[in-house]
Amino acid sequence: MGTTGGRPVLLTGATGFIGTAVIRELHRVGWFDWGPPLVVLTRSPPQWLAESGVEVVKGDLSEPDGLRGLVDGMSTVIHIAAQIGGDAGRCRRVNRDGTKFLLAEAEQAGIQRFLYMSTTAVYGHGPHRGISESLLAPEPVSATSLSRAQAEREVRRFGGTVLRPHLVYGHGDTWFVPALCRLVRAVPAWIDRGAALTSVIEVNDLAALVVRLMGLSWGKSRGAVFHANDPRPVRMREVIGTVCRELGVRPPSRNLGCEAHRERTRKVLPGLTDHQFELLAKDHWYESERLWRRTELDPGGGFAEKFARSADWYRAHVSPDATDPVDLGYSEK
Template sequence: MGGAVGGLGGKPVLLTGATGFIGSAVVRELRRVGWFDWGPPLVVLSRSPPDWLAGSGVEVVKGDLAEPSGLRGIADGISTVIHIAAQIGGDAERCRRVNHDGTKFLLEEAEKAGIRRFLYMSTTAVYGHGPHRGISESLLAPEPVSATSLSRAHAEREVRKFGGTVLRPHLVYGPGDTWFVPGLCRLVQAVPAWIDRGAARTSVIDVDDLAGLVVRLMGLSWGKSRGAVFHANHPRPVTVREVVSTVCGELGLRLPVRNLSAEAHRARTRKVLPGLTDHQFDLLARDHWYDSERLWRRTDVDPGGGFAEKFARSAGWYRTHISPDAEEPVDIGVPET
């Protein structure tokens, strides 16, 4: 990895969202590959930088993308912007200010600084309702169904117009996950039944694998990737049955013993889990898997083993950090309201 830094030229990299689920995994991956020993400096934008970040060998710039007036010149001297920060949920105005307007501000600063390397972390949630079955990036147009996804779809459009690169993961799991697996556990416990035998197929990715792809891209020349969109998932989809069986087995939860049709299951979840939206339920009831081969070929990274093998590495973290019995609104994947 130390020699694969084409396009950086020794100049710093700007990272947003470093304290979040995916962004913190990127920092971990940079540390794992020894970036802070041989790589260009890392500049991190954070609203409230925690102590661990300040002591991790990065330069911290304190600020908020929703109020960027004090961040003028943030891209000066930078080679690359890795933009992972996002507003997930909340009111439409906040989503617009952070996701669309904040991204547009960063792009304007990059333009002023003469930077062309800009990577934006989006989500397959911009596609809206499924089913989606193995569609490639060029064959499926965004049709967002929430304020969050609408603002991120608008941000994507600005990034692509600029010539930046967009990544769209689907369901992300691993250390730091507060949405996907915790929500799945509460759903299985509240309604212990398969949805149409768990036959729906879905795309997933381990957060450390996603971070590895980002770090790999940081070190590559982007001539072929400007304006491109990549699905960022493990290339092999899994069934919901495999996901549930693996999670329950690793976390000591009882497997569903009955089978219900999607309609019957949804009627029951509406009563016992009112926080679960139709869109979130749909992610487990119908196919949502995306052709993700291009990104792995572009980065020349081996995706490695399947879900069961990779989830086992994170199971200890989940046992320590989540409470499947918690009575909270259930969210599956990215919260779409």
């Protein structure tokens, strides 16, 4: 199977955290000067999107009747849109059924290049330590993750490619780092000295991987699943220490064992689920070398260096005194 051949590419989720980064990366590499046309499906296009060099199609994956023929004449579907949270019915309509609709349209149009942005949350409870994509079966524990695992199965059956990032940070992040700040403020203690290892990826790196795949032949990737993370896991002590230092948040001043910390968080942050707490307290890191080898990209510097690049954005958009309920949205993605 070849590359785009000059035919248009469809992108869903372009106004979200990851999709916006993909648009930025397309501009950075000059896609709109030399690449094929980009068509964006969105419910409500902001002004910046209409002015960014894309063709906008208004529509909703939960109401697909008006989207028949959407992908006719295209070469590739990059499906990033997702329903995160909310009732189970909405998750099924957008994540499972919306993906099935796009796949059916792609099949009818003769398209084989279909990329789906999923999440390691489909694995469910950890700990997970250096597991490769072929050695861990999805066991989702929420309506969001269940619907995304169901979407994954349809994509792989079709022969599409699935990416599973874990915790994503950077410009536009309204979940992971803000939630971390609220947690540290509410319970200013390390969990088992912050020893847990986790997989993270800067959103610009994730976007670069997606854009690189858009320009490659997918002959070796059809039906494949890739962990989409920095290949070097990082300890939560470094993550929290870096975030606190860069954003002016007081770092933890003492240490609590996992169970003692969980008992405390249940009282002061009742919205934090056991699964979300596990992501911060226990190892969740995934072998992620394959995708970097496939794209021949260099992951570059470490977490502290990359986080510093987005620290100004976080300082402008995240209040360290926030008292909103903790929402580790990227446990669901």
